[in-house]
Amino acid sequence: MSVAASSTGCYQIPAMSLPPFDHDAHTKYTEPPNASWTLGQKIENTESGRKWLEGEEQGWQIINTAEDTPQLYPLMTSAIVPRPVAFVSSVSETGVENLAPFSYFNTVTRNPPIVSFSCRNAPRVKDTATNAKNGLGFTVNIISEPFVENANVTAIDAPPDFDEWIISGLTKTPSIHVKxxxxxxxxxxxxxxxxxxxxxxxxxxxxxxATLILAHVKYIHVRKDVLNERGVVDIxxxxxxxxxxxxxxxxxxxxxxxPRPVWEQEREKIEQASENSQLS
Ligand SMILES: Cc1cc2nc3c(=O)[nH]c(=O)nc-3n(C[C@H](O)[C@H](O)[C@H](O)COP(=O)(O)O)c2cc1C
Structure with a gap:
């Protein structure tokens, strides 16, 4: 696999001998990996479980995070995956609009609805972090495949007065609550x-x-075509x-x-299995 950089479109992305993106691939539902799994069953009981455990033969590497090794960041960001990405649109006190992706992102609570994302301060304090603190509010948008390149380009290390919307090719739509x-x-x-x-x-x-931003979600805009009949997003x-x-x-x-196990439904089986010491 060659990783030499080549100019593709408007900015440099690594050239690799890879198959093209499969636009026809569909997200589909399948059975779970071990559909016949029973309470307490050890993973050695399945072929895939045994294969997985074979990997242990190579042993473990232990990293002391106090010795801030250069390996720490790539290790953590490659291991704590997959991460959703907050695509944050914000505006500075002087009115400069800003757009950037943040993958240290998740839901925190549903009542009140709070989401979080965090901005590293190195090599400089992120404009998003500064803007998020200015009281003008911001929007967090979810990225879908058809515009991932448009979103990715906004991570450019541009100066603070640069409006990333220009290079993104994306469309601003007025919010109803925030600027x-x-x-x-x-x-x-x-x-x-x-x-x-x-x-x-x-x-x-x-x-x-770094700065951890806890954001109170005031309004949600969701495209009707991604909603199912139960009002949840259809993956x-x-x-x-x-x-x-x-x-x-x-x-x-x-x-x-x-399904999430329910104690009342499983209790009998659990108690019986515990008695037979099948659950250890
Ligand atoms: C997919 C992706 C995820 C990112 N996640 C983060 C993140 O969680 N925290 C962070 O500080 N920077 C993250 N970055 C880098 C920022 O997007 C980048 O530094 C950006 O220029 C910040 O813009 P701003 O200074 O306009 O806020 C990410 C970049 C990409 C492409």
Whole structure:
């Protein structure tokens, strides 16, 4: 696999001998990996489980995070995956609009609806972090496959007065509650007020290395074509992208469903199995 950079379109992306993106691939539902799994069953009981455990033969590497090795960042971002990506549209106090992706992102609570994302301060404080603190609100938009390149380009290390919307080719749509526009191409956008900004100080050096933004979701805009009859997002229509390690992204492939166990329904089986010491 060659990784030499080549100029593709308007900016440099690594050239690799890869098959083209499969636009015909569909997210589909399948059975879970071990559909006949029973309570307490060890993973050695399946062929795939045994194969997985064979990997242990190579042993474990232990990393002491106090020795801030250069490996730490690529290791954590490649291991804590897949991550959703917050595509944040914000506006500065002087009115400069800003757009950037953040994959240290997730839902925090549903009542009140809070989402979080965090901005590293190195090599500079992110404009998004500064803007998020200014009280003008911001929007968090979800990226789908058809515009991932448009979103990715906004991660450019441009100066603070640069409006990334220009190079993104994406369309601003006015929000109803916050000053920052939302991304029209996004099938799911949240208009947010700042709930809390937490500066993360390194416990040893005291240096503020990042800012965690807790965002109160005030309005949601969701495209009707990605909603199913139950009013939830249909993953087969949504095409969300995920952040993986380094510069990699992923898509949602096969989806399987596993019910959440309910104590009342499982209790008898659990008690019986415990008695027979089948659960250890
Ligand atoms: C997919 C993706 C995810 C990213 N996630 C983060 C993140 O979680 N935190 C962060 O500080 N930077 C992240 N970045 C880098 C920022 O997007 C980049 O530094 C950007 O220029 C920040 O823009 P701003 O200064 O206009 O806010 C990410 C970049 C990409 C492409």
């Amino acid at each position: 920052a526009p939302r991304v029209k191409e996004s099938a799911f956008s949240m208009e947010c007020d700042l709930f809390q900004a937490i500066d993360i100080a390194h416990p040893v050096s005291g240096e503020i290395t 087969t229509q949504y095409k969300p992208i995920a952040r993986l390690g380094d510069i990699s992204y992923g898509r949602v492939g096969d989806v399987f469903r596993l």
